[in-house]
Amino acid sequence: MTDGTPGPVLALRGIHKQFGGIPVLRDVRLDLYPGEIHALMGQNGAGKSTLIKVLTGVLPSSGGEMRLEGQPIRPASPLDAQKLGISTVYQEVNLCPNLSVAENVFAGRYPRCGAVQGFRIDWAAVNRRAEELLARIGWTST
Ligand SMILES: Nc1ncnc2c1ncn2[C@@H]1O[C@H](COP(=O)(O)OP(=O)(O)OP(=O)(O)O)[C@@H](O)[C@H]1O
Numbered sequence: 001m002t003d004g005t006p007g008p009v010l011a012l013r014g015i016h017k018q019f020g021g022i023p024v025l026r027d028v029r030l031d032l033y034p035g036e037i038h039a040l041m042g043q044n045g046a047g048k049s050t051l052i053k054v055l056t057g058v059l060p061s062s063g064g065e066m067r068l069e070g071q072p073i074r075p076a077s078p079l080d081a082q083k084l085g086i087s088t089v090y091q092e093v094n095l096c097p098n099l100s101v102a103e104n105v106f107a108g109r110y111p112r113c114g115a116v117q118g119f120r121i122d123w124a125a126v127n128r129r130a131e132e133l134l135a136r137i138g139w140t141s142t
């Protein structure tokens, strides 16, 4: 920005989404600035989840533009979005009961190690970092 004011971290412009020809999102505009927390509110079926799914690569938009720190983005999958630093915690419980707590915490983003960078999962780091994170919210495994 020319006046030195930081621009939005995330900017959505004219986002459209339709299912089977029925519009659900119409011309959505949203700016998120650094340090801000927003609540997206609306009645059941208003399109909140659909907007988040478009933003996080679960669904393609039917039109519009998303910019992250000024750069156009079009995440094609949740992993794509994660790599851009956009993560989602869904309201529905979606833990994997067959995985450990630490595995659930880092699912899809395991710390890696090994001679070939990123080849092996660094299980020691997975467990240590999970303990650190859980300690921050007052939970210990002992
Ligand atoms: N995959 C889909 N195919 C067809 N229609 C869909 C699909 N997903 C959502 N819809 C429809 O789009 C509209 C918006 O749904 P959405 O789930 O985004 O609303 P919401 O604001 O998250 O609602 P809630 O408060 O119930 O979570 C609803 O009419 C819903 O039935």
Ligand SMILES: [Mg+2]
Pocket (backbone or CB within 6 Å): 048, 049, 050
């Ligand atoms: Mg919803």
